[in-house]
Amino acid sequence: MLRAFQKAGEVSIRRRPPRGFETQPCGPFNYKVGNMPDDNQPRNILEEIVWYKAKEITVWRDKVPLAALQSLAKKAAPPVDFKAAITARAAATGKPGLIAEVKKASPSKGVIQPNFDPVKIAQAYEAGGAACLSVLTDEKFFQGSFENLQLIKAAGVKCPLLCKEFIVEAYQVFKARVSGADAILLIAAVLPNQDLAYFMKVARALGMVALIEVHTEGELARVLQLEGVEDHLLGINNRDLGTFKVDLALTRRIMDSPTGQEVRRRGILMVGESGIFTPDDVAFVQAAGVGAILVGESLVKQGDPAAGVRQLLSLDA
Ligand SMILES: O=C(O)c1ccccc1NCC(=O)[C@H](O)[C@H](O)COP(=O)(O)O
Numbered sequence: 597m598l599r600a601f602q603k604a605g606e607v608s609i610r611r612r613p614p615r616g617f618e619t620q621p622c623g624p625f626n627y628k629v630g631n632m633p634d635d636n637q638p639r640n641i642l643e644e645i646v647w648y649k650a651k652e653i654t655v656w657r658d659k660v661p662l663a664a665l666q667s668l669a670k671k672a673a674p675p676v677d678f679k680a681a682i683t684a685r686a687a688a689t690g691k692p693g694l695i696a697e698v699k700k701a702s703p704s705k706g707v708i709q710p711n712f713d714p715v716k717i718a719q720a721y722e723a724g725g726a727a728c729l730s731v732l733t734d735e736k737f738f739q740g741s742f743e744n745l746q747l748i749k750a751a752g753v754k755c756p757l758l759c760k761e762f763i764v765e766a767y768q769v770f771k772a773r774v775s776g777a778d779a780i781l782l783i784a785a786v787l788p789n790q791d792l793a794y795f796m797k798v799a800r801a802l803g804m805v806a807l808i809e810v811h812t813e814g815e816l817a818r819v820l821q822l823e824g825v826e827d828h829l830l831g832i833n834n835r836d837l838g839t840f841k842v843d844l845a846l847t848r849r850i851m852d853s854p855t856g857q858e859v860r861r862r863g864i865l866m867v868g869e870s871g872i873f874t875p876d877d878v879a880f881v882q883a884a885g886v887g888a889i890l891v892g893e894s895l896v897k898q899g900d901p902a903a904g905v906r907q908l909l910s911l912d913a
Contacts, residue, residue, distance in 0.1 A: 605814030609642050609786045640837045641703045645737050645762050646786055653765055665770040675803040678728055678756040678779040682888045685727035691909045692882050693727035697892030701739040704840035709896045714744040715751045717901055722755045724905025730758040742775040749776030766798050773802045782806045784815040793822055809833050817855045831867035842871025848884040875910050
């Protein structure tokens with residue numbers, strides 16, 4: 597459902613507070629600007645995340661300037677083909693290719709897995725039959741890290757890795773590559789097409805693909821206008837950003853719409869994201885037309901994530 601402030605398909609997330617941040621850096625101190633009116637507050641969790649991200653990036657850039665990161669990216673081991681891993685696994689199993697998410701906590705659920713060992717979880721997902729992995733790198737809201745991405749790659753996990761970061765600047769795309777990512781997430785609610793096109797280009801130049809995530813049919817129609825979008829993946833996130841409620845029927849509604857039909861005609865690899873808990877859920881989104889699924893909570897909270905993967909996909913042990 598569209599909110600009052602949102603027009604069909606347009607960016608709905610404001611990248612900065614409209615009247616500026618409440619505090620401004622002033623030498624070694626943070627100077628409080630004064631009481632800000634209510635309309636300067638984030639309207640949903642995604643705005644809160646993105647506003648904080650802008651501050652985080654400033655700190656990262658002070659430590660490692662973009663030029664230094666770019667030269668590290670040149671020296672990094674080459675990326676692995678993310679899309680090929682999904683299509684190969686889907687062909688072998690007859691199920692959507694699974695992108696299993698290494699996720700400790702979330703804004704909607706708090707801590708999901710208190711005994712969180714990212715490498716062990718990643719290895720278990722791979723052993724269970726995941727095609728690819730998604731690694732949350734956001735620290736404040738998901739208790740993830742870029743270090744987790746590095747550790748998983750360094751441990752020899754072969755599944756291609758998606759850097760699950762809230763990207764608002766090219767700096768993060770280079771940081772993802774340097775940390776071992778094979779794919780990046782781009783969110784259409786946050787990024788206008790001009791930014792999406794630029795970040796897709798940077799990702800391609802570094803040998804990665806993008807998972808471009810939409811929440812509405814309008815956003816899907818908008819991202820379908822991007823040149824070369826077929827080379828990437830498109831995801832439908834079933835989680836409402838305002839209420840956190842997940843509704844798998846969103847995937848079906850969008851895939852059944854005229855825009856969803858266009859996606860099928862153009863043979864774009866679609867990913868069903870969030871709220872997938874059971875083999876019936878997998879069958880539901882597969883019937884709706886997705887070729888891949890992105891699953892976090894239902895797998896990560898299990899004592900045996902490898903068994904969890906096999907169970908979810910109804911695979912033999
Ligand atoms: O997971 C959240 O609470 C969340 C809140 C706000 C923005 C994004 C959020 N999650 C990111 C994701 O897209 C999910 O981690 C991913 O799709 C897996 O979802 P699930 O299987 O439901 O854990």
